[in-house]
Amino acid sequence: GENVEQHPSTLSVQEGDSAVIKCTYSDSASNYFPWYKQELGKGPQLIIDIRSNVGEKKDQRIAVTLNKTAKHFSLHITETQPEDSAVYFCAARPRGSARQLTFGSGTQLTVLP
Amino acid sequence: GAVVSQHPSWVICKSGTSVKIECRSLDFQATTMFWYRQFPKQSLMLMATSNEGSKATYEQGVEKDKFLINHASLTLSTLTVTSAHPEDSSFYICSARRDRDPQPQHFGDGTRLSIL
16 A cells, blocks of 8 residues: 655744655555645644646645655745644545545644744 | 534543544535544544445454444534543544545544543
């Protein structure tokens, strides 16, 4: 089955700096890669996703890049703000009808004011 | 759009009681719903996948008689923790997907279950 590794487990940045979180996946059949933000005591919120036919996607301060050959994808947050502080999870889902997401272990991002 | 509502958000009950958690897709029909369990500072662990009108598929190690899942309609799935014990205390999160690939998966806000 799919295995997703996520690094780093914790990340502290100064407000205004950029943050990068990286994930690798094992199943070359995976074709959908979402990123979720989870605040304390809440469920994960989808912030951006990318499909395997695209190499990069951007939404304001958030971008995701995908390297299918190397089987890794990254989340980039620019101009970080204190409200970006949360746990971020990457995930991968293989092609197919009922396949479920496999999650990374999560990254605790802290943006210092 | 794509709002998933989960209820209750927090429940505390005595050991031995059964607890039901509801998951509703408010503005779309969810062909597939998922139930996850999350321990503090850990990732989400998939417990089971349910499709409307059919039996849930449980992940290895998850007791189907302990965690009863019903997906009776395209907008509602329920998880019942039967005869709950302190070790069942956890954060339970549901998720719903509109269709099969390549639709994204949306999550509820979770239920904090504490068994005394």
